[in-house]
Amino acid sequence: MRHLALTGGIGSGKSTVAQFFAERGATIIDADAISRDLMEPGQRVLAEVIETFGDHLLDDAGRLDRQALAEVVFSDDEAREQLNAIVHPAVRAEATRQREAAAAADPEDAVIIQDIPLLVETGQADTYDGVIVIYTDHDTRLQRLVETRGMSLADAKARIAAQATDEQRKAVADWVIDNSGSLEDTEAQVDAVWRQLRG
Numbered sequence: 001m002r003h004l005a006l007t008g009g010i011g012s013g014k015s016t017v018a019q020f021f022a023e024r025g026a027t028i029i030d031a032d033a034i035s036r037d038l039m040e041p042g043q044r045v046l047a048e049v050i051e052t053f054g055d056h057l058l059d060d061a062g063r064l065d066r067q068a069l070a071e072v073v074f075s076d077d078e079a080r081e082q083l084n085a086i087v088h089p090a091v092r093a094e095a096t097r098q099r100e101a102a103a104a105a106d107p108e109d110a111v112i113i114q115d116i117p118l119l120v121e122t123g124q125a126d127t128y129d130g131v132i133v134i135y136t137d138h139d140t141r142l143q144r145l146v147e148t149r150g151m152s153l154a155d156a157k158a159r160i161a162a163q164a165t166d167e168q169r170k171a172v173a174d175w176v177i178d179n180s181g182s183l184e185d186t187e188a189q190v191d192a193v194w195r196q197l198r199g
Contacts, residue, residue, distance in 0.1 A: 001103050001110045002197055007119035007169060008134030010159050011141035011149075013179040013186070017134050018115050020190040027102040029114040034094045035087055039064045048086045053079070074158055088122065111197055120164035125172035132193060133173035135166060137180045 008014045018028045038045040041062045057068050073080040095114060102112050125131050145156035170176060177189045
């Protein structure tokens, strides 16, 4: 069994790369997807977030207004730390459950890849058998965030600035996949990493 981390900055295309690995047989554990699930109505994590930051973050249907929460935490380091203290332990617990299930299903050959956007920021790199970093140049990331996620340019720049730098991510990388070019080029790099993992 190989247990790897996949990371990259916001807008770098982690989901695309994760999908390519999944198509080759990897089990993907997505921290963002787990976090979204934990923020659904009725979940304990959502209740703690609302208790901490206020019920003005809920819409009329009782669902979290993610943009409103983002505006609170991205401009306030203390608020972001409070949010992380609520969310990260719960995400890690669910990721552990998923990892153990995948390992039990294929103890010899499982390749488990955890998609962890804040791997460097949370100091987790050393806990994995290897780290795959997705690199995408700064301008391309900005363009993606504005065009595909509807962010303002100022918001996109703030989100990127709040995360680790490309240099900090590359410092913990065992593999770097450059996702600045074509999808075919990215997929070819994924193939090369996959061959090493299975070799």
